Amino acid sequence: MNERLLQVSGSPHIHSGESVKKIMWSVIIALIPAFLVSIFYFGIPVIILTFVAVASCVVIEYLIQKYLLKGEITIWDGSAIITGLLLAFNLPANLPLWMVVIGAAFAIGIGKMAFGGLGKNLFNPALAARVFLLISFPVQMTTYPIAKPIFHLGADIITGPTPLGILKEGVKNGQPVDSIMHSTQMPDYINMLFGQMGGSFGEVSAIAIAIGAIFLLIRKVITWHIPVSFLLSVFLFAGIFHWVDPTMYANPFFHLLTGGVMLGACFMATDMVTSPISPRGMIVFGLGCGIITMVIRLFGAYPEGVSFAILIMNSLVPLINKGFKPKVFGVAKQK
């Protein structure tokens, strides 16, 4: 018998092969459909802005890890790329690029590294940065380019309000919802579904986002719990108000398709690090996100509300994790 050294360690002796890197790259792949649609509607600026956001995130993470923390460099795990992509997706396509860099610095520096890096951050870094930009540069952050298929686009970018902005403005002026919905400014539902409307560039196409989300579900990177509970609570909340007073409150489908609900529910709220761990907790989290989104939309100052809702729920995750434990085997129902 030839001598050889065998490895000894505790069971299990096999592994699924899943890794953090593979998960992160799956998310990146899942974002591609929405990215392509955005290029189609908003043109070249989308590519430039995304490149700047991703590059700044990666470079800033590298600089912090190399010179500030003097530790391991983890930029290739893909998480900084995702932060960059999601940040870009949540910005208007015509935002000045220096603002994008500031956003990236905030996302990585404050949103992620200040908490101790990937896995320890409380808030979704991209969303934290978006809200930071929204507060710092309210005008630029709410001036959205009008979506036009690429072959119609002239040299100038025309800007205009988002569907939710149109709605909020109209309701404030006392117009009935019905007539706002049929105004010329308002895109129809088909356009909303495919993404021809104003908004942050990555959030516009419900269909492209859904394709990405289905990929992630099949890859088992995300589970249905958060997206479904999020979308369902938005739908029900909006639905009830619409049913009570259709002249004041818009149709629930309108709320589902606009203002980043789809992007939020499928890609932002499902961020593993900043969402609850157990399926029960995830459902509570999703419901919370949906309800807060609608409260902000219907009663708050901002026309949308997805970013705030997710950030608020992010801060509750430690509590949710404590309060909603998985069902334990062999323990009769408590209380």
Add this chain to the structure above:
Amino acid sequence: MKTFKIGGIHPEENKLAKEEAIEVFPIPKQVTLFVTQHLGAPSTPIVQAGDKVKVGQLVATAQTLVCANLHSPVSGTVVKVEPVPDMTGYRKLAITIDVEDDIWEETIDTTSEIRKEITLTKPEIIERIKACGVVGLGGACFPTHVKYMVPPEKKVDYIIVNGAECEPYITTDHRIMLENGEECLIGVQALLIASGAPEARIGIEANKPDAFEHLQRLASQYPNIKVFKLKTKYPQGAEKQLIKSLTGREVPNGKLPIEVGCIVNNITTTYAIYEAVQKNKPLIETYTTISGKRAKTLKNYKIRLGTSISEVLSTVGIPENTGKIVSGGPMMGKAIANINSYFVKGMSSLLFIDESESKRGVVEECIRCGKCVTACPMGLEPYLLYALATRADYEECEKHGIMNCIECGSCQYGCPAFRPLLDMIRVGKNKTGYMIRTRNK
């Protein structure tokens, strides 16, 4: 199709050796028998160097309740009774016997005739199982007779038989069901008498349709034995999960199966019980799958206890780039540190794990993906137990149910950050258990 609800995973099945009929490994020239081949206290040797023994002769006896008799698997002369390094490298007391011929005890029925009619009474069956040194062959090696010493206030409703064989690679249960199914069912009948239970339920994972159909056909002659198909999902064969799948009953936290009126036995154990009760044959062999993605030959061997592991390895050949050799399944088995050791009861496999698979990935921060939580069949939160055990906070470990962990490895198997969850949980479990025991004193 039945299954358990909470958690579970689907590792690659890799039942590569399922077509290989059971083959008898040649009797070696010498055997070495550890006196600790079972869970519990070591048995006490009753032979000395120079003694002549026959196949099936008692060589070490059980002195305490949780202990098992040990019989010589060969005929020949005892050469020494001395400590020898075991599979993990620790020295354990062992009886070494030089083999001469193959002469069996006259009391053992060595014919191949299947004896159907059970003539022993309830206490006699239990006594016989004990005398023959039968232990659970599903991995834990718990002395079987102890399970049947049921306190008088408890009633047994079901004998649960584990034919799930949910561990990847291992195929011995599968082969036994196909080749000795009839004997297994007679063994189950003996267990029904021994326990007074009205019904036995056999669970077989859906990935063994031939075994399922075969046993179902055989069981049609026994109205009190039912065979069920189970969903292929790990750990379907874990005691509590199997009871849940087959009866819907949930063994309460910290309690034994008897609490819900069940006793669980592995299918190969029922074959050993048949041999003990009907043939008076002690447990002197182990059924072992030789497998691995790059194994040179795939085998299901019947091996006499005490055969040297390296002898078997040199017969089958160790594939290139083997990083680890695992005894038992890849999920719950043990990595062999010392191949110059010997076969013991219930050693159900020798698996060659390739270097590429045996090297663990680089540990990263927990990304809170929750995969460990959804995988845990006990509804625990492995990431949290890991953190608590690392902090040595055993009070909290206890509160979060660390003692319920069945060490199935499902959490660690799927962790994308390659965190050694079970390693740490095991440490935490030991320490927490110690804390609980000393507190109550």
